Amino acid sequence: MSTRQDLSELSSGEKRTLLKRLLKKGASKPPDDTSSAYKFPPEFALIRQYAENDGTRGVADLFYQSFDGLNRDTAVHRGRELINFCSYNYLGMSGDPVVSQAAVDAIGTYGTSVSASRVVSGERSIHREFETELARWLGTEDAIVFVGGFGTNEDVVGHLFGKGDLILYDSLIHASIQQGAKLSGATIAPFPHNNLDALENLLQRQRGAANQVLIVAEGVYSMDGDLPDLPRLIEIKKRHDALLMVDEAHSIGVLGRTGRGVGEHYGVDASDVDLWMGTLSKMFASCGGYIAGAKSLVAYIRYTAPGFVYSVGLSPPNTAAALASLNLVQKEPERVATLQARANLFRDLARERGLDIGASHDSAVIPVITGGSKKAVLLSRRLLKKGVLALPIVHPAVPEGMARIRFFVSSTHSEEQIRRSVEATADVVARLPNIED
Numbered sequence: 001m002s003t004r005q006d007l008s009e010l011s012s013g014e015k016r017t018l019l020k021r022l023l024k025k026g027a028s029k030p031p032d033d034t035s036s037a038y039k040f041p042p043e044f045a046l047i048r049q050y051a052e053n054d055g056t057r058g059v060a061d062l063f064y065q066s067f068d069g070l071n072r073d074t075a076v077h078r079g080r081e082l083i084n085f086c087s088y089n090y091l092g093m094s095g096d097p098v099v100s101q102a103a104v105d106a107i108g109t110y111g112t113s114v115s116a117s118r119v120v121s122g123e124r125s126i127h128r129e130f131e132t133e134l135a136r137w138l139g140t141e142d143a144i145v146f147v148g149g150f151g152t153n154e155d156v157v158g159h160l161f162g163k164g165d166l167i168l169y170d171s172l173i174h175a176s177i178q179q180g181a182k183l184s185g186a187t188i189a190p191f192p193h194n195n196l197d198a199l200e201n202l203l204q205r206q207r208g209a210a211n212q213v214l215i216v217a218e219g220v221y222s223m224d225g226d227l228p229d230l231p232r233l234i235e236i237k238k239r240h241d242a243l244l245m246v247d248e249a250h251s252i253g254v255l256g257r258t259g260r261g262v263g264e265h266y267g268v269d270a271s272d273v274d275l276w277m278g279t280l281s282k283m284f285a286s287c288g289g290y291i292a293g294a295k296s297l298v299a300y301i302r303y304t305a306p307g308f309v310y311s312v313g314l315s316p317p318n319t320a321a322a323l324a325s326l327n328l329v330q331k332e333p334e335r336v337a338t339l340q341a342r343a344n345l346f347r348d349l350a351r352e353r354g355l356d357i358g359a360s361h362d363s364a365v366i367p368v369i370t371g372g373s374k375k376a377v378l379l380s381r382r383l384l385k386k387g388v389l390a391l392p393i394v395h396p397a398v399p400e401g402m403a404r405i406r407f408f409v410s411s412t413h414s415e416e417q418i419r420r421s422v423e424a425t426a427d428v429v430a431r432l433p434n435i436e437d
């Protein structure tokens, strides 16, 4: 279990099973200390168990920890500097003086908020400057930015599709896509992770009855650090007259020679993907999300997507930080090369030390699979003691017996930090007790 959001991704059946298990283990009943009139679902006991009481796996205190200073190769916790593998600050843009100064300058010029939807008085020249430059960099006709990455997916998928349409997504797709699909009212058909034969089967059976069909994949999957077979997805979507959306949250800035993501990695034509989506929170050192694609589709979103039209424009410092990061990645492509080299070094060393890193390749996400959940939690805890921060993911966020801790590498990690961390991990793993679960 990673976060409260992961809990919300469980089916109600899974929640009930987990709740029963926890109640058996002595978890608290729904709270009676509330002054709220809200009728809490029974699984709130479960959430509290993880978030506050934590009488089960000993995992809650690992989450919602408060850190000081920058979130990059290191993090400071209670005055202690840790080697940090949880930053998602893939290219070290957050905390870069050039990016920070751009945000400060934008505040000086525009203030901290544009206060209004861009449709009315919220539009500022840096919004279009960023969107135009982003589209040019990605090789698409246009792009549009929203105030949140999650909201981008939820709003765009929820808005563009509806009853009579079919949305097929990889079973490991992010919760924001699942929420959008639910919101849309379209028929939803997940396919097993990276199993494109299964996707074909679904299309053969269900394409005929559907109006518009959307296939959604991620550029890098954050549980396993693996990639989709994008060329085959493109071939499939063309053959079945479907649209293809790729969420590049963990691939933009990471894959491809110049960091232009999974499309550059495979050398595909940008126009073969209908909706390129990315967050601004990771590579772009900001907060927000984008959609890049054909001019007409971006224009339709600009004039009709409720989460864009009826929401405030991206804040000036966030827009300026994203623009500065975009300029910097083009000026300093060596950041991308360094990130790729560090991630490969981590993978090579981990394999040498016999660690199970699953299907991770090419990306900056590297899991170390422990099997049992308790082992993953113990590993994370013991690493913390050794000054390495990497958090566990346990069942049901991953299948039973596939618990893991995940390392998100940044270009700011030194070789020495990587070596020390892999050594520490291998040492701890070798000494883990042989516990079930």
Ligand SMILES: Cc1ncc(COP(=O)(O)O)c(C=O)c1O
Pocket: 148, 149, 150, 151, 153, 174, 176, 218, 222, 247, 249, 250, 279, 280, 281, 282, 287, 288, 289
């Ligand atoms: C694949 C994916 N899509 C979308 C999002 C949402 O982005 P944000 O956190 O910027 O809202 C995330 C967040 O981690 C993600 O991993």
